[in-house]
Amino acid sequence: MNNIFVYCELKDDGKVADVSLELCSKARHLADRINVEVEAVVIGNKLKGVELELFKHGVNNVFCLEDQRLAFYQTLPHFSVMTKLIEREKPYSVLFGATPVGRDLAPRVASYLRCGLTADCTALDIDENGNLMQIRPAFGGNIIATILCPDVRPQMATVREGVMKQEIFERQAHTTVTNLSAAEFLEPADFVVNIIERKLEEKRIDIKGAPIIVSGGYGMGSKENFKLLHELAGLLGGEVGATRAAVDAGFCEPERQVGQTGVTVRPKVYIACGISGAVQHRSGMEQSALIISINTDPHAPLNSIADYVITGDAVDVVTKMIKYCKSNNKK
Amino acid sequence: MKEFQIVVLAKQVPDTKNVGKDAMNADGTINRAALPAIFNPDDMKALEMALECRDIIKKENKVDVKVTVITMGPPRASEIIRESMFRGADGGIVISDKRFAGSDTLATSYALAMAIKKLGHYDLVFTGRQAIDGDTAQVGPQTAEKLEVPQITYADEIIAATTDSIRLKRVLQNGVEIVESKLPVLVTVHGNAQNCRSRHAHLVISRKNDEIPMWTADDINPDFERLGMKGSPTKVKNIENVVLAKKESISIKSDDEGIRGLVEDLTAAHIF
Numbered sequence: 001m002n003n004i005f006v007y008c009e010l011k012d013d014g015k016v017a018d019v020s021l022e023l024c025s026k027a028r029h030l031a032d033r034i035n036v037e038v039e040a041v042v043i044g045n046k047l048k049g050v051e052l053e054l055f056k057h058g059v060n061n062v063f064c065l066e067d068q069r070l071a072f073y074q075t076l077p078h079f080s081v082m083t084k085l086i087e088r089e090k091p092y093s094v095l096f097g098a099t100p101v102g103r104d105l106a107p108r109v110a111s112y113l114r115c116g117l118t119a120d121c122t123a124l125d126i127d128e129n130g131n132l133m134q135i136r137p138a139f140g141g142n143i144i145a146t147i148l149c150p151d152v153r154p155q156m157a158t159v160r161e162g163v164m165k166q167e168i169f170e171r172q173a174h175t176t177v178t179n180l181s182a183a184e185f186l187e188p189a190d191f192v193v194n195i196i197e198r199k200l201e202e203k204r205i206d207i208k209g210a211p212i213i214v215s216g217g218y219g220m221g222s223k224e225n226f227k228l229l230h231e232l233a234g235l236l237g238g239e240v241g242a243t244r245a246a247v248d249a250g251f252c253e254p255e256r257q258v259g260q261t262g263v264t265v266r267p268k269v270y271i272a273c274g275i276s277g278a279v280q281h282r283s284g285m286e287q288s289a290l291i292i293s294i295n296t297d298p299h300a301p302l303n304s305i306a307d308y309v310i311t312g313d314a315v316d317v318v319t320k321m322i323k324y325c326k327s328n329n330k331k
Numbered sequence: 332m333k334e335f336q337i338v339v340l341a342k343q344v345p346d347t348k349n350v351g352k353d354a355m356n357a358d359g360t361i362n363r364a365a366l367p368a369i370f371n372p373d374d375m376k377a378l379e380m381a382l383e384c385r386d387i388i389k390k391e392n393k394v395d396v397k398v399t400v401i402t403m404g405p406p407r408a409s410e411i412i413r414e415s416m417f418r419g420a421d422g423g424i425v426i427s428d429k430r431f432a433g434s435d436t437l438a439t440s441y442a443l444a445m446a447i448k449k450l451g452h453y454d455l456v457f458t459g460r461q462a463i464d465g466d467t468a469q470v471g472p473q474t475a476e477k478l479e480v481p482q483i484t485y486a487d488e489i490i491a492a493t494t495d496s497i498r499l500k501r502v503l504q505n506g507v508e509i510v511e512s513k514l515p516v517l518v519t520v521h522g523n524a525q526n527c528r529s530r531h532a533h534l535v536i537s538r539k540n541d542e543i544p545m546w547t548a549d550d551i552n553p554d555f556e557r558l559g560m561k562g563s564p565t566k567v568k569n570i571e572n573v574v575l576a577k578k579e580s581i582s583i584k585s586d587d588e589g590i591r592g593l594v595e596d597l598t599a600a601h602i603f
Contacts, residue, residue: 196511
C-alpha cells in the first residue's frame with residue numbers, strides 16, 4: 001500500500017533501460033521523504049537476475065512476471081499486468097519512462113484506473129500536503145507547468161530520459177522478489193495484436209526537434225574538440241549542430257549543418273561555440289528562444305543576436321560548462 | 332452495401348512551432364493573437380492514413396467506406412472539419428460544450444470515446460500521435476482503452492488493410508516493427524508518415540457550404556461527472572514562463588565563476 005512503483009522497461013539485450021534505473025533512483029529519494037518503499041515491476045521473458053541491478057538503485061521489492069510470449073513489448077499484456085497489480089497493491093504513485101513504450105502504456109493504464117497522468121515530466125517533488133508535484137514543459141516548451149493530482153491515487157507520471165540521475169545506493173534492509181503468475185495476470189485476448197517483423201536500425205541524425213542545440217563553428221579547431229560539444233549536448237538532452245565551415249572541414253556529419261543550406265532550427269537554447277555568425281548561418285537559428293554565443297572575438301556578428309555573450313576560447317568554456325552541468329546534475 | 336466506418340480524431344491547435352519571441356506578452360502570458368489556429372500536424376497525417384485506408388478497402392468493392400472526422404473544441408474548430416472535407420473526408424462532427432472546458436486527457440478521451448460510440452458502428456480510428464500544444468500523446472491510447480479496442484501507436488505506413496484486419500509499420504525508438512491487428516483498432520500516426528493530400532478544387536466548391544453537425548455534451552449521453560474539470564484528476568498548480576524576452580546581451584565572464592553562475596541560473600530557470 002502507498003508505495004512508489006516504477007515500471008521498468010527492458011532493452012533488447014534484456015537489461016533494464018537507463019531511464020528506468022534513473023526513475024528507481026529518483027523514487028528512492030521520494031520514498032524516503034514519505035517513508036514508503038520503492039517497488040519495481042518487470043515484465044518480460046528472461047528475467048533471471050534482473051533484481052540485482054534494481055536493488056543497487058534503491059528498490060525494495062521487484063515484481064517479476066516472466067512468460068515466453070513477452071519477448072517484445074506489446075501494449076495489451078503489459079496493460080493487463082499493470083492494471084491488475086495496481087488495483088491489488090494500491091501504490092501512491094507509478095512512474096514510467098517517457099519513452100515510446102512508456103508513452104504507449106501509461107496513458108492506457110491511467111485511463112482504465114481513471115487516475116491522473118502527467119506526460120514528460122522533467123522534475124518530480126512532494127509538496128507540503130504529500131502530493132506528488134509533477135513538473136513539465138508545455139506549450140511547445142514556452143511554459144513550465146506544475147501539475148498535481150490531489151484527489152486520486154495513484155499519481156502517475158512519465159519522465160524524460162536523462163533528466164533524473166542514476167544513483168547507486170546501499171542495498172535496502174528489506175529486499176524481496178515477488179513473482180507474478182502469468183495465468184493470473186494474462187489472458188489470451190491480450191495477444192490479439194501480432195508482431196510480424198522487427199527491424200532495428202542505427203539512429204538517424206535529426207537535430208530539428210532537439211530542445212537544446214550545442215553548435216560548433218570552424219573556431220572549434222578540430223574533430224577532436226567537437227567531442228566536447230557532443231558531451232555537453234548529451235548532458236543537456238540536446239543535439240550537436242555545426243556551421244557549413246565546420247562540416248566542410250570534416251568536424252562532423254553534414255546532417256548537423258544549421259543554416260541556409262542546412263536545416264533551420266528553433267530550439268529552446270542554442271549554444272554557439274566558436275561561430276562568428278555569417279548571415280547564412282544566422283538565418284537557420286536566429287529564431288531560437290535563447291542564444292548563447294561563445295567566441296574569442298567580442299565583436300563577432302553573432303553576439304548581436306545573442307542573449308548571453310561569453311568572450312573566451314570555446315574549448316575552454318565548453319569544458320567548464322560540462323564540469324558545472326555534471327556537478328549540477330548531482331544535486 | 333455494408334458500411335465500413337473510419338473515424339479520424341483531430342484537434343485544432345495554436346501554432347506553437349512557428350512563432351518567434353513575440354509569442355509571449357511582457358507579463359509572461361501567452362500572446363494568442365500571435366498564434367494562428369492550425370490543424371494539428373500529426374492529425375493531418377492521420378487523416379491521410381485514413382483516406383489511404385479508404386482507397387485500399389474500396390478496391391475490395393465489398394463495402395461502402397466512409398471517413399468521418401471528429402474534433403472537440405470551440406465552434407470554430409469546424410474549420411478543420413471543413414479542411415478535412417476539402418481533402419477528401421466524407422464528413423465530420425464538432426463536439427463543443429462549455430461543460431467540456433478544463434478537460435485533461437482523461438476527460439477528453441472520455442468525451443471522444445462517447446462521441447465515437449454515438450456514431451454507432453466503427454471499424455478503425457486514426458489519430459495523430461500527439462498535439463503540438465500539449466505534446467502528451469495520451470488521448471489516443473486513452474480513447475482506445477475507453478472503447479476497449481487494441482491500440483497501435485506511432486504508425487507511419489499502412490502495409491495492408493482489409494475489412495477484417497490491418498497491418499501497419501510502426502516507428503520504434505531504434506527501428507521499426509510491423510504489426511497486425513483485427514478490427515476494430517485505434518491507430519496513432521507518427522510525424523514521419525506521409526503528408527496529407529492537397530485540397531481538391533471540386534471538393535472545395537461542392538462542400539464549402541455543407542453544414543457541419545455540432546454535438547453538445549447531451550448528444551453523447553455521458554456521465555456528466557466524467558466531463559470537463561470534474562472529470563479531470565490532474566490540476567495545474569502553477570505556470571511559469573520560460574521564454575526570455577529579447578533584451579540586451581548579457582556578458583558572462585569566461586572564468587569558472589562566470590560559467591558556474593550561468594549554468595546554475597539556467598538550471599534554476601528550467602532551461603537546462
